[in-house]
Amino acid sequence: xxxxxxxxxxxxxxxxxxxxxxxxxxxxxxxxxxxxxxxxxxxxxxxxxxxxxxxxxxxxxxxxxxxxxxxxxxxxxxxxxxxxxxxxxxxxxxxxxxxxxxxxxxxxxxxxxxxxxxxxxxxxxxxxxxxxxxxxxxxxxxxxxxxxxxxxxxxxxxxxxxxxxxxxxxxxxxxxxxxxxxxxxxxxxxxxxxxxxxxxxxxxxxxxxxxxxxxxxxxxxxx
Amino acid sequence: xxxxxxxxxxxxxxxxxxxxxxxxxxxxxxxxxxxxxxxxxxxxxxxxxxxxxxxxxxxxxxxxxxxxxxxxxxxxxxxxxxxxxxxxxxxxxxxxxxxxxxxxxxxxxxxxxxxxxxxxxxxxxxxxxxxxxxxxxxxxxxxxxxxxxxxxxxxxxxxxxxxxxxxxxxxxxxxxxxxxxxxxxxxxxxxxxxxxxxxxxxxxxxxxxxxxxxxxxxxxxxxxxxxxxxxxxxxxxxxxxxxxxxxxxxxxxxxxxxxxxxxxxxxxxxxxxxxxxxxxxxxxxxxxxxxxxxxxxxxxxxxxxxxxxxxxxxxxxxxxxxxxxxxxxxxxxxxxxxxxxxxxxxxxxxxxxxxxxxxxxxxxxxxxxxxxxxxxxxxxxxxxxxxxxxxxxxxxxxxxxxxxxxxxxxxxxxxxxxxxxxxxxxxxxxxxxxxxxxxxxxxxxxxxxxxxxxxxxxxxxxxxxxxxxxxxxxxxxxxxxxxxxxxxxxxxxxxxxxxxxxxxxxxxxxxxxxxxxxxxxxxxxxxxxxxxxxxxxxxxxxxxxxxxxxxxxxxxxxxxxxxxxxxxxxxxxxxxxxxxxxxxxxxxxxxxxxxxxxxxxxxxxxxxxxxxxxxxxxxxxxxx
Numbered sequence: 092x093x094x095x096x097x098x099x100x101x102x103x104x105x106x107x108x109x110x111x112x113x114x115x116x117x118x119x120x121x122x123x124x125x126x127x128x129x130x131x132x133x134x135x136x137x138x139x140x141x142x143x144x145x146x147x148x149x150x151x152x153x154x155x156x157x158x159x160x161x162x163x164x165x166x167x168x169x170x171x172x173x174x175x176x177x178x179x180x181x182x183x184x185x186x187x188x189x190x191x192x193x194x195x196x197x198x199x200x201x202x203x204x205x206x207x208x209x210x211x212x213x214x215x216x217x218x219x220x221x222x223x224x225x226x227x228x229x230x231x232x233x234x235x236x237x238x239x240x241x242x243x244x245x246x247x248x249x250x251x252x253x254x255x256x257x258x259x260x261x262x263x264x265x266x267x268x269x270x271x272x273x274x275x276x277x278x279x280x281x282x283x284x285x286x287x288x289x290x291x292x293x294x295x296x297x298x299x300x301x302x303x304x305x306x307x308x309x310x311x312x313x314x
Numbered sequence: 315x316x317x318x319x320x321x322x323x324x325x326x327x328x329x330x331x332x333x334x335x336x337x338x339x340x341x342x343x344x345x346x347x348x349x350x351x352x353x354x355x356x357x358x359x360x361x362x363x364x365x366x367x368x369x370x371x372x373x374x375x376x377x378x379x380x381x382x383x384x385x386x387x388x389x390x391x392x393x394x395x396x397x398x399x400x401x402x403x404x405x406x407x408x409x410x411x412x413x414x415x416x417x418x419x420x421x422x423x424x425x426x427x428x429x430x431x432x433x434x435x436x437x438x439x440x441x442x443x444x445x446x447x448x449x450x451x452x453x454x455x456x457x458x459x460x461x462x463x464x465x466x467x468x469x470x471x472x473x474x475x476x477x478x479x480x481x482x483x484x485x486x487x488x489x490x491x492x493x494x495x496x497x498x499x500x501x502x503x504x505x506x507x508x509x510x511x512x513x514x515x516x517x518x519x520x521x522x523x524x525x526x527x528x529x530x531x532x533x534x535x536x537x538x539x540x541x542x543x544x545x546x547x548x549x550x551x552x553x554x555x556x557x558x559x560x561x562x563x564x565x566x567x568x569x570x571x572x573x574x575x576x577x578x579x580x581x582x583x584x585x586x587x588x589x590x591x592x593x594x595x596x597x598x599x600x601x602x603x604x605x606x607x608x609x610x611x612x613x614x615x616x617x618x619x620x621x622x623x624x625x626x627x628x629x630x631x632x633x634x635x636x637x638x639x640x641x642x643x644x645x646x647x648x649x650x651x652x653x654x655x656x657x658x659x660x661x662x663x664x665x666x667x668x669x670x671x672x673x674x675x676x677x678x679x680x681x682x683x684x685x686x687x688x689x690x691x692x693x694x695x696x697x698x699x700x701x702x703x704x705x706x707x708x709x710x711x712x713x714x715x716x717x718x719x720x721x722x723x724x725x726x727x728x729x730x731x732x733x734x735x736x737x738x739x740x741x742x743x744x745x746x747x748x749x750x751x752x753x754x755x756x757x758x759x760x761x762x763x764x765x766x767x768x769x770x771x772x773x774x775x776x777x778x779x780x781x782x783x784x785x786x787x788x789x790x791x792x793x794x795x796x797x798x799x800x801x802x803x804x805x806x807x808x809x810x811x812x813x814x815x816x817x818x819x820x821x822x823x824x825x826x827x828x829x830x831x832x833x834x835x836x837x838x839x840x841x842x843x844x845x846x847x848x849x850x851x852x853x854x855x856x857x858x859x860x861x862x863x864x865x866x867x868x869x870x871x872x873x874x875x876x877x878x879x880x881x882x883x884x885x886x887x888x889x890x891x892x893x894x895x896x897x898x899x900x901x902x903x904x905x906x907x908x909x910x911x912x913x914x915x916x917x918x919x920x921x922x923x924x925x926x927x928x929x930x931x932x933x934x935x936x937x938x
Contacts, residue, residue, distance in 0.1 A: 130774040130775065215752050217755060
């Protein structure tokens with residue numbers, strides 16, 4: 092201890108320290124210059140990614156405007172995995188119904204609201220999945236610009252591009268500058284059938300010729 | 315990484331000159347306990363005149379540890395020692411480790427602990443508080459200490475403060491992140507360096523304003539009443555009910571304070587509405603100036619420089635939380651009291667739209683990244699959403715409010731109120747944002763999902779916060795990754811700034827002062843530091859570090875905040891006019907005040923139901 096506090100430096104005292112405590116050195120410490128390697132990867136914010144990857148609703152509609160999406164390509168030698176042809180009935184201003192082929196065959200002549208569509212599984216850049224119903228051009232007669240351009244967009248998307256639809260008298264196709272390697276598509280592990288079942292619960296499937304929708308279409312409705 | 319075989323626990327005793335705006339006094343003593351590799355301890359007791367370098371600095375790497383190291387940084391600057399590196403500040407580490415715990419209460423975040431409180435938290439023996447006060451008083455109250463007094467202070471400094479710090483370190487050691495703690499340690503010392511430099515104030519003008527603050531505030535209250543055609547202030551007292559009635563009459567929706575669930579016209583709630591309603595803009599600007607004049611005092615030293623405690627880590631997001639009685643706590647107009655000395659210049663470097671850049675980098679949203687890098691993400695959004703090439707200022711403002719609001723968890727109702735549009739229109743804009751920035755949107759949702767698991771959300775350098783499970787926390791956690799990482803970036807920038815002459819900082823900007831002929835070079839160096847730091851923390855994504863020619867102020871000009879410049883200096887010129895009028899009135903003996911005091915929110919909240927209304931003209935101009 093210093094007797095004279097005005098000394099430049101008092102004599103250091105040494106002692107044996109806290110004999111009962113573990114040694115505190117060596118200590119390895121980082122430096123501000125190392126921040127790039129010290130930065131904690133913020134991917135941990137998505138630790139619980141799976142918890143919200145199964146939304147309760149799967150939408151069956153054209154991918155939203157201004158949303159980049161992509162689809163998976165089918166192997167022509169194998170059965171399709173992520174797309175299928177369905178009959179859909181779309182009453183004006185209401186959600187669509189799915190119509191099994193047997194029912195559609197019996198009603199198709201009477202109801203022009205029943206259409207064959209190609210349901211295609213898509214995923215947006217944000218990882219949201221949906222079903223894209225593409226209307227098909229008639230095998231005979233004049234083709235429709237919307238249908239044709241939608242099918243063209245599908246081909247661009249399935250060849251490994253993030254695309255966006257812009258409505259201008261037809262679907263114009265914008266391809267994102269982001270490659271699949273930069274933003275890989277995040278398709279869920281759900282099967283195509285699971286998505287279809289989620290998009291069309293039992294009350295959205297017309298299973299019989301007694302379904303009330305036929306009466307509504309034939310005689311109108313008050314509600 | 316550095317391997318340290320020795321650790322030095324340091325403390326010093328000095329007059330902090332708290333609240334005076336002065337640099338701290340010369341240390342009466344600097345003491346340290348040096349722990350060697352074999353566990354032996356060397357005790358160092360130093361007093362003036364100090365050696366040219368610390369006796370424990372023998373060339374090999376050693377770790378310096380202290381509690382609130384900024385104080386020791388001040389002592390070291392006084393005696394001409396370099397700031398030690400690596401260094402760990404146990405105060406900073408305590409704030410990191412206990413952030414969630416300190417935010418649990420209903421009255422905001424607890425203040426940072428004293429050394430005694432930190433020791434108590436870890437069950438570590440520390441000194442008696444009364445003895446500490448006695449010793450502090452001894453250090454503060456005189457400069458010509460006797461030899462006996464210096465010895466007493468050295469004993470206290472070493473045997474109590476240094477020894478308590480050592481014991482606290484042993485207790486905290488299992489929890490300290492040694493890789494990142496030195497960044498915080500360097501930050502704590504660098505902000506003391508910033509305080510040491512101080513902010514130059516035009517004292518002649520500041521004294522005039524301070525002398526006449528009550529009279530100026532009274533004039534402002536009168537002008538505000540006239541401008542709004544209502545007695546918002548009556549006899550100097552703010553009448554909330556009158557303001558509510560005015561808003562109701564003019565069809566301006568009244569915000570509800572999310573904390574209380576009651577109607578409120580607090581300026582923080584009205585701020586998002588100032589771009590929509592001219593009356594609110596008037597009220598907001600006048601009220602902030604009136605309130606500032608009511609507490610018009612800055613800590614300014616005898617060298618005419620403003621110094622204050624930055625209160626690092628003071629907010630739950632890790633942001634600094636200085637008192638409002640600082641230059642940064644005043645309305646931006648009043649920052650023009652800052653003025654460089656002859657031959658000097660001041661520059662402001664702005665991390666423009668830092669939140670957006672960080673959100674883009676963390677979420678990986680390619681469109682938001684591109685919009686941010688364009689320099690004006692809000693304009694880009696407006697262009698895309700409206701299908702036009704050149705949006706108006708109002709249109710840009712609308713989409714800016716939407717982007718920022720979404721990151722803050724704003725819903726359609728609040729956006730509609732702030733912008734004076736219908737809820738459907740607001741929802742449509744929010745939908746446009748979700749569609750354009752779909753990756754960001756999904757990422758924000760996932761962050762919320764993680765927070766909902768009551769698991770810490772941890773930022774790039776370890777700052778973290780856990781949800782408590784209470785209602786209404788979503789907003790905090792939507793924004794936490796952006797604000798928290800912005801704070802981490804600020805700390806890293808400070809830690810790397812070295813000798814760059816930073817004299818001030820806000821959450822997203824830095825103020826530097828240098829000789830007029832060197833300032834541009836200094837700005838360039840600082841910009842490089844900021845860009846490199848952001849790249850390191852954000853996976854290679856560089857944030858902007860904007861400093862235009864007009865952001866540099868040369869003597870004899872005064873600093874002008876960007877917003878004041880955009881407003882044509884009207885508020886500053888108005889303040890100057892009122893100072894002159896007050897002086898003239900005083901000369902004529904008309905130093906009167908129709909009101910008293912600075913105005914206060916002294917009425918109860920009005921809880922009556924008031925219908926919301928929208929401004930159709932605004933809706934039309936926005937084009938939604």
